[in-house]
Amino acid sequence: MSVSRADLILGLQDIFRDVFLDDSLVISEETSPLEIEEWDSLAHITLVTTVEKAFGVRMSADEIGDINNVQMLIDVIINNSNS
Amino acid sequence: MNKFNVNSKSLLVAAIKKNILLGDADIALDVLVRNASPSDDVLLQAFYSRVALKIIETKKDLKIMKIVFLGTTTLNQWVDALRFWLLLEGFRLEPLIIPFGVWRQQILDDSSELYQFSPDIVWFFAQPSDLGLDDGKIAGLEPADPAVSMAIEDMLGLVSTLSENITVLPILNNLVPPAFGPLGNYEGTTPHSISSCIQKFNLELASKAPCGSVIFDIAHIACRFGLNRWHDYRLWHYSRHPFSFEVNSECAFAAAKLLLATRGESKKCLVLDLDNTIWGGVIGDDGLGGIRIGSDGGASGEAFAAFQTWLYALKERGIALAVCSKNNIETAQEPFKSKAGMVLKLTDFVSFKANWNNKADNIRDIARELNIGLDSFVFVDDNPAERELIRSELPEISVPELPADPSDFIACLASGFWFETVHVSLEDRQRIAAYQQNVVRTKFNAGHSNLHAFLKGLQMAPKWGEVSEHSIQRAVQLINKTNQFHLTTTRYTESQVRVMMNDPNYWVGWFALSDRFGDHGIISVVILSIANNVASVDTWCMSCRVFSRTMENFIFARVVEIAKSRGCVTIVGKHKLTEKNSVVNTLYSQLGGSKMNSDSNVSEKIWQFDINEAFSLDSEYIACNDS
Numbered sequence: 001m002s003v004s005r006a007d008l009i010l011g012l013q014d015i016f017r018d019v020f021l022d023d024s025l026v027i028s029e030e031t032s033p034l035e036i037e038e039w040d041s042l043a044h045i046t047l048v049t050t051v052e053k054a055f056g057v058r059m060s061a062d063e064i065g066d067i068n069n070v071q072m073l074i075d076v077i078i079n080n081s082n083s
Numbered sequence: 084m085n086k087f088n089v090n091s092k093s094l095l096v097a098a099i100k101k102n103i104l105l106g107d108a109d110i111a112l113d114v115l116v117r118n119a120s121p122s123d124d125v126l127l128q129a130f131y132s133r134v135a136l137k138i139i140e141t142k143k144d145l146k147i148m149k150i151v152f153l154g155t156t157t158l159n160q161w162v163d164a165l166r167f168w169l170l171l172e173g174f175r176l177e178p179l180i181i182p183f184g185v186w187r188q189q190i191l192d193d194s195s196e197l198y199q200f201s202p203d204i205v206w207f208f209a210q211p212s213d214l215g216l217d218d219g220k221i222a223g224l225e226p227a228d229p230a231v232s233m234a235i236e237d238m239l240g241l242v243s244t245l246s247e248n249i250t251v252l253p254i255l256n257n258l259v260p261p262a263f264g265p266l267g268n269y270e271g272t273t274p275h276s277i278s279s280c281i282q283k284f285n286l287e288l289a290s291k292a293p294c295g296s297v298i299f300d301i302a303h304i305a306c307r308f309g310l311n312r313w314h315d316y317r318l319w320h321y322s323r324h325p326f327s328f329e330v331n332s333e334c335a336f337a338a339a340k341l342l343l344a345t346r347g348e349s350k351k352c353l354v355l356d357l358d359n360t361i362w363g364g365v366i367g368d369d370g371l372g373g374i375r376i377g378s379d380g381g382a383s384g385e386a387f388a389a390f391q392t393w394l395y396a397l398k399e400r401g402i403a404l405a406v407c408s409k410n411n412i413e414t415a416q417e418p419f420k421s422k423a424g425m426v427l428k429l430t431d432f433v434s435f436k437a438n439w440n441n442k443a444d445n446i447r448d449i450a451r452e453l454n455i456g457l458d459s460f461v462f463v464d465d466n467p468a469e470r471e472l473i474r475s476e477l478p479e480i481s482v483p484e485l486p487a488d489p490s491d492f493i494a495c496l497a498s499g500f501w502f503e504t505v506h507v508s509l510e511d512r513q514r515i516a517a518y519q520q521n522v523v524r525t526k527f528n529a530g531h532s533n534l535h536a537f538l539k540g541l542q543m544a545p546k547w548g549e550v551s552e553h554s555i556q557r558a559v560q561l562i563n564k565t566n567q568f569h570l571t572t573t574r575y576t577e578s579q580v581r582v583m584m585n586d587p588n589y590w591v592g593w594f595a596l597s598d599r600f601g602d603h604g605i606i607s608v609v610i611l612s613i614a615n616n617v618a619s620v621d622t623w624c625m626s627c628r629v630f631s632r633t634m635e636n637f638i639f640a641r642v643v644e645i646a647k648s649r650g651c652v653t654i655v656g657k658h659k660l661t662e663k664n665s666v667v668n669t670l671y672s673q674l675g676g677s678k679m680n681s682d683s684n685v686s687e688k689i690w691q692f693d694i695n696e697a698f699s700l701d702s703e704y705i706a707c708n709d710s
Contacts, residue, residue: 018126021133042159045318046129049328053125061321 005029008074015054019047032069057081092127095119099134108141116171117474121336128332132163135170145175148342151197152178153186154208156325164335172343183323190241193248204342205245206254206299207238210325214238216258216280231280235287242296252345253296257285259326260302262310297345297505304337305330340500350481350501351455352433353397354446356464357408357415358627361394361427362387363489365627367414367567367663377424384424386489391426393493398431400507403453403518405434407445407462409630411665412437433518439631439666441534442469443476453518461501463492466628467600472537538632538704540599545637545705547594550584550608554593558608565624566663568635570656570670573610573622580610588613589621590645594638596629596705603628607638611645618646620656630666633702639674640701647694654692655679674700 009027017025020038033039039047048064051057051073057080059067067073095118102111111134119131139145148169152158158180166176179200181189186207189197197205211217214234242253260278264270270278285302292298305313308330315327326334343349358365363375363383375384376391398404404427408415415437419429429435434452436445442464450457458479464470470482483495550558559577562569575583583589594607606629610622620642625635646654656671658664672678676690 015126019129021130041322042157045322045324045328046125046160050126050129059317061317064317064321 005074005078008077009070011054012051012070012073015047015050019043019050027070029071029074030069051077055081092118092123096127096130103134103137106141108138112138112142112170119167119171121168121333123332125328125331128164129160131167131332132160135163135167139166139170139175142175145170146173147177148174148204149177149200149202150179150204150206151200151202152180152206152208153189153197154181154210154325155183155186155213155323156208156210157323158208158325160324160328160331161335164332165338168332168336168339169342172339172348174342187241190245190248198249201249202251204252204254204345206256207241208256208325209238209258211258211261211277211281214258214284216284217261217277231283231287234284235291238288239291239293242293246293246295253293254299254341254345255288255292255296256299256301257288258302259305259313260310262314297341299338299341301334304334308333337500340503341505344503344505349503350402350461351459352403352405352449352453352461353394353502354405354407354449354460354462355394356466356469357406357410357418357437359465360463360485361391362418362422362425366418367410367627368564370566371417371422374418374422376418376422377426379424383489386492388424388426390489390492393496395426395431397502398515400504401515402502403433403455403515404431405436405449405453406432407436407442407449407464409439409442409627410437411663414663431515433515441472441537441631443472446473446477446480461496461499463496468541468598468632471540471600475537475540541632541704542599543632543634543705544597545594545634546596547592547638547641550580550591550593554605555580555584557605558591558593561605561608561624561626562622565626566661567627567666568630569622569624569664570620570658570667571622572659572661572664575622583610583612590618590649592641592645594625594634594641596632596634607634609638609642611642613646613649613651616651617653617655618642618649618651620654623656627666633704635670636674636700637702637705643692643694652694654694656690656692658688658690660686660688 009029013025013027016027017023020036020043048059048067052059055077057077059076059080063076067076095114098114099111102108102114115131115134152162162178162180166178169176179196179202181197189195214237215230216234238255242255245251245253258281260281264276264278266273266276270276273279274283289298305326313326313330315324318324318327355361363380364373366374375381375387377384377388380387394404406415412435416429416435418425419427434449436449438445446457446460446462450460457477460480462470462473462480462482463485465485470484473480474482481499481501483499485492486495555577559575559580562580563574580591584591590611590613592609593605594609595605596603603626607625608622609620611618612621625638643654656676658667658671671690676692679689679691
């Protein structure tokens with residue numbers, strides 16, 4: 001039973017909307033801090049810890065640092081839930 | 084449904100967003116004051132922090148607190164949370180977070196950003212690593228005393244330089260030990276381990292910190308969570324966050340309450356209910372022998388005694404204790420005089436209200452007697468309806484949701500951090516006597532609160548019927564256990580009740596009540612004996628949980644209907660006076676009865692009701708639906 005990347009994006013979109021207080025935000029795998037102005041290093045920590053809680057995963061310090069778009073976030077979620 | 088109480092957290096978020104969009108920051112703030120908890124999850128806390136910024140933009144009447152934060156860790160999320168909790172207390176936090184690694188320069192240079200900001204408070208958020216106390220050298224077996232004294236000197240030297248340059252309140256964090264010291268168990272044995280050095284530092288800091296500074300005991304807060312849960316080394320290595328996000332808001336909440344204490348805004352008086360709050364059971368019904376307190380009272384008796392001991396310690400350091408109980412004063416005071424296992428004595432209280440008035444009025448009286456504001460009160464009661472009454476009548480009073488198990492009462496009260504103080508003086512310890520004198524001096528008039536709105540808001544729903552095999556055990560229990568609301572003091576066995584149930588000349592009925600807080604179940608039993616067109620109320624008892632809610636009106640209106648349907652023209656009610664049932668002294672006269680015997684000395688009063696006289700006595704608060 002694997003969750004598709006499309007499903008993950010939908011789940012992540014809800015979290016992005018909450019974290020960035022924007023109910024109309026639409027994200028794709030390419031969405032990055034370049035597009036979302038508020039996605040600074042502090043928001044990044046809030047985002048990552050929220051994602052961890054929502055998906056029941058735990059990321060390493062390096063992974064937290066490496067993520068710089070939605071695609072990498074999804075990769076990390078998938079890698080951590082398989083292990 | 085009170086518009087400010089929100090049942091689920093997603094509704095909470097929606098309600099706040101809506102009110103902020105509408106530009107109504109006051110309502111949004113009120114919703115938050117009533118619903119936000121430091122234990123809410125990380126996502127909600129992040130939402131609170133963002134909302135706080137929006138509310139602060141529009142609220143002009145906030146008190147200002149300017150704080151400089153010094154440290155080498157990422158404090159932004161913690162300061163955001165602190166801003167939120169201070170906002171709920173009516174403060175606007177104006178923070179200045181000094182960038183990493185320059186705090187010494189900022190203190191030493193009297194033209195620095197720190198001094199230009201002219202703060203009220205400078206908060207030293209030091210980590211062991213800032214003070215040389217996480218070094219490999221003190222990981223082990225070599226004497227590390229110089230490291231501790233150097234760290235103390237370093238810290239206090241900075242505070243002293245600061246105080247020479249500016250008049251501020253310095254707040255100093257003590258240090259949190261690591262979750263996993265390299266020496267394991269031996270950390271606690273050798274004075275040279277990191278853990279021992281940090282403990283020693285904390286003790287020395289407490290004894291040497293200059294007068295007028297305050298220590299934030301973050302080590303204790305960390306221990307409450309458990310060091311393993313406190314530290315998130317991943318966040319530490321990645322972004323220099325000093326602790327896990329899971330504990331961020333709770334730590335900020337504790338800090339906000341400490342800041343209130345520095346402004347003298349901690350709570351001053353704790354108002355306590357008695358039955359099932361400071362002892363187990365109901366003194367009016369169970370009697371001295373039946374209430375549970377101390378070692379004779381089993382596990383819950385022990386728990387109530389521990390709670391009383393904790394309350395006694397609060398009183399000893401200057402928190403006023405008061406009683407507010409629905410009881411007769413003599414009955415309520417009896418355990419304090421003659422029950423073994425009681426820790427608190429009557430003289431420990433500054434005010435003792437045991438009566439049948441509503442509790443909001445009683446608390447207003449206490450505030451007047453002590454001459455302190457209602458916002459200085461915490462109200463503790465096991466009954467959710469009383470708690471809701473106080474919340475709606477006196478919103479400035481803090482009302483904790485008391486848990487069901489008395490073992491958890493202390494944790495519940497402690498988690499509110501209501502009684503924080505920055506020092507305990509001789510004056511604090513003598514304050515209770517001063518309060519007590521105040522009470523003797525003050526004369527007051529009873530106020531009237533909006534009972535109408537409270538009773539309406541309870542959304543009470545009754546049920547009733549004839550006692551059957553399903554309900555007989557509860558009916559018998561009520562008849563035999565109730566002392567207070569029990570007009571004729573009858574006691575019946577199950578078989579006696581069964582005989583009356585099957586006798587057409589009797590009506591044996593039960594009444595149940597639920598409200599929006601829950602179902603009280605069967606709370607009243609009425610037995611009518613019917614002969615010659617007269618219905619006599621043989622038995623009427625009701626549980627004290629539903630006193631003063633007009634349930635008696637509802638019940639009696641049903642009694643009238645039943646008597647009518649059985650062809651009666653008269654109802655006769657007796658009141659057998661006892662020491663414990665004075666709560667019903669005026670019941671039948673309030674219901675419109677005429678007294679048949681006027682001799683005031685008789686121990687049994689008889690009242691008569693003419694059924695054909697129209698009396699409008701039914702409760703307007705209890706909807707008469709299906710039975």
